[in-house]
Amino acid sequence: MKTASIKDLLQWYESRPLRERVMLLICLLVVLFFIWDTLVMNNLSVRRKDLQKQSQQLKNEITQLEARQQIAEGRKGYDPDRENRLKLEQLQQELKENRQQLESNIDSLISPQDMAELLKELLQKQAKLTLHKLENQPAEALSLGGATADADVDLGPVLYRHRLQLEFSGDYLATLEYLKKLEQLPRKLVWEDLEIKTQTYPRAYVRLSVYTLSMDRGWIGG
Known part of the structure; x- marks a missing residue:
């Protein structure tokens, strides 16, 4: 149909x-x-x-994924503490060099252990001089680079100043000879204070303060 x-x-x-x-x-x-x-x-x-x-x-998602991939590849092997570690290593190297330089300079000074005995021996060689007082002073810390003697963290080398006070009297010319010999010592000390009082000529009374430096805290003479 x-x-x-x-x-x-x-x-x-x-x-x-x-x-x-x-x-x-x-x-x-x-x-x-x-x-x-x-x-x-x-x-x-x-x-x-x-x-x-x-x-x-899909294109937008691919673009985002590619951006994330680039960031991830850029951070591959990235050490967030690298900069701080390099600074620490640099500071440690500088501290080491400073310590070596200080030790080299200190070698030209009389050691704290030898200073008292040396001053006494030189004085005894001058028959016209009489020793009245030989006194050690407490060691004093001299901080360098922000460090202190009692610091928990070693921020740099620490020097110690060791003072000694000497009082004697005697012939004026013998006194000058003694001071001259101190200046001619092969290993030096630092003169901090010198006071000469003339008594009945040719006698004089002398008060002498000297110090030396070291990197160890310790009493002069031991």
Whole structure:
């Protein structure tokens, strides 16, 4: 029956004038195009937009992942304490060099252990001089680079000043000879204070304060 209906429809179509048949064909094509555009093309357009949106999202995600990867590669092997460690190593090297320089300079000074005995021996060689007093003073810390003698952290070398006070009397010329010999010692000491009081000529009373330096806290003479 369906086949007969189509055959009748075709016969009817063939029986129509040419102009009418052309118009009917155009109308049919328009209807088919409308159906295609509505059912197919619109769906394809929507799908294309969805695909474009998804593609852009994927591109954005890839860009973010690449940026994270670059950051991760840049931090590969990064040591956050490297700068501080290098500074510490530099400071330790400077402290070592300063200590060596100080030790070298201190070698030219009389040691605290030898100073008292040496002064006494030189004085005893001057028959016209009499020793009245030979007194050790407590060692005094001289901080360098912010360090102190009692600091828990070694911030730098620490020097100790060892003072000694000497009082004697006797012949004025013998006194000058004694002071001259002190100045000519191969290992030096530092003169801090010298007071000479002339008594009945040619006698004089002398008060002499000297000190030496060391990197050890200890009493003069031991």
